[in-house]
Amino acid sequence: MPDSLGPRLKVGVVVPSTNTSAQPELDALRPDGVTNHTGRMVIDDDPMLDEPGFGHVMHSIRLSTHPAIRSVTGCGPDCVIVGVSPESYWEGKESHGSVLDSMREAAGGRPVTMSPDAINAALEALDARRIAVITPYLPVGDDSVGRFFADSGYDLLNLHGLGMPSPARISHVSEAQLRDAVKEIDSAEVEAIVQVGTNVAMARLAAVAEFWLGKPVLSNNVVLYWHALRRNGIADRVRGFGSLLAEH
Structure with a gap:
């Protein structure tokens, strides 16, 4: 049963x-x-x-x-x-x-x-190669994230680290900080914005940002869950957290 x-x-x-x-x-x-x-x-x-x-x-x-x-x-x-x-x-x-x-x-x-497999699958589904990335880290963490995306064949147009000094402090990142980061790294050439760091609460803000920018904004936790659902036969469209879960 x-x-x-x-x-x-x-x-x-x-x-x-x-x-x-x-x-x-x-x-x-x-x-x-x-x-x-x-x-x-x-x-x-x-x-x-x-x-x-x-x-x-x-x-x-x-x-x-x-x-x-x-x-x-x-x-x-x-x-x-x-x-x-x-x-x-x-x-x-x-x-x-x-x-x-x-x-x-x-x-x-x-x-x-x-995260890498989920983000790769999401960007493929969205047909996006020119990206900007938000991380919660200081430069020591940003460098490894940026290198990974560049080595994976993406055109990394911008990367913004939020500078959180410890794992628990990452959860202190506010929606206002995320809003400002999205505005800073976006440009007409960017096809999708990607946020990494699972202790960053960005699911709601990403959906709002998509509405205003007219382009995909991928929250790490949403992408992980989308990938797990789709790989395991759950095709439900979940609304309120961005176009990936709602449309793909």
Whole structure:
């Protein structure tokens, strides 16, 4: 018999213990008959002001990601979302495949969604190659994100880092800050704006920005959930969070 609350799809989600944005945003995106089940990568709110500090946070995430994935597989999810951005980009495009393979292995072979794959699929669906990117990081994190997109063949026209000094502080980014960042990086040449960082609450603001700009604005959490739904046979159009979930 199927799960009584999640007969269509059970989604495992793992996020850092410092992340307070991904869980409520992903829960707001659920179609009827789909449930989310969240595990936590236990990390400290260490500073990310320079490369050694950022590297220490990455090391903590790596140590705790597989245990967090295993913590959600006991409920029998159909797929797993790994809701952490830096690990996806830090070592570059060439290493992403091996990282993804290790996540699938920890998930018992289940489909795993990570930010690079979800964003690539979204930009392909939107036929957008000329992009601008918003990150929550200081330059040490921005550099790895920018390099990943450039190496993936995108024309990266602009990148804006919000300069958050630690993992938990990322959740303090306000909608006003995001509005200003969108205005700063947009131009007539930009085909889509991409926000990375799952502890940034941008789902609602992205939809509003799309309306005013007349172009796609992709929130990291919305893109992750869209990818997980579509890969696993859920085609429901969810409105109020941007054109990706509403139209693709």
